Amino acid sequence: MATILLLVASNVFMTFAWYGHLKFGDQPLWKVVLVSWGIAFFEYCLMVPANRMGYGEFTAGQLxxxxxxxxxxxxxxxxxxxxxxxxxxxxxxxxxxxxxxxxFMFQR
Structure with missing residues (x-):
């Protein structure tokens, strides 16, 4: 369950990193890229542990x-x-x- 929760949390961060700037079309691209990178850092801090913890319980393809x-x-x-x-x-x-x-991915 921890793997799923970490995946959800990481995806919230990544969604904001990739798409949150769309409401701020008046901001220069360089600014939104830097802010997106900053947000994505937190996504990685959650995604990497989620995959590490989940691997073994799930296959890489299932993850x-x-x-x-x-x-x-x-x-x-x-x-x-x-x-x-x-x-x-x-x-x-x-x-x-x-x-x-x-x-189909979870069939054994």
């Missing part, structure tokens, strides 16, 4: 698949709450395909 699904869940919440974008049917259909990918 990556979990990370991708968590990334999209975090991004969906972020895009609706922070950017004010709407989720549409095709977003849900794409997510359903990822759930299928998780299913």
């Amino acid at each position: 990556k698949t979990l990370q991708e699904v968590i990334t999209l869940l975090v991004f969906a919440v972020f895009s609706v709450t922070y950017l004010g974008e709407a989720l549409r049917w095709n977003h849900l259909a794409a997510f359903a395909c990822l759930v299928g990918a998780v299913f």
Whole structure:
């Protein structure tokens, strides 16, 4: 469970690092790049331990698949709450395909 929680927390940081600046289009690119790098540092401080702790309980492929699904869940919440974008049917259909990918990745 700690691995999942660390992956969620790291993805929150990374989503803000990659997309948080979109609300600040008036800021120079160099500034948003530096701020993004600063935020991404904290993402790495969570992602690396998550992968290290989770490896063995999960395979590398399973960790990556979990990370991708968590990334999209975090991004969906972020895009609706922070950017004010709407989720549409095709977003849900794409997510359903990822759930299928998780299913197959975790088959032994």
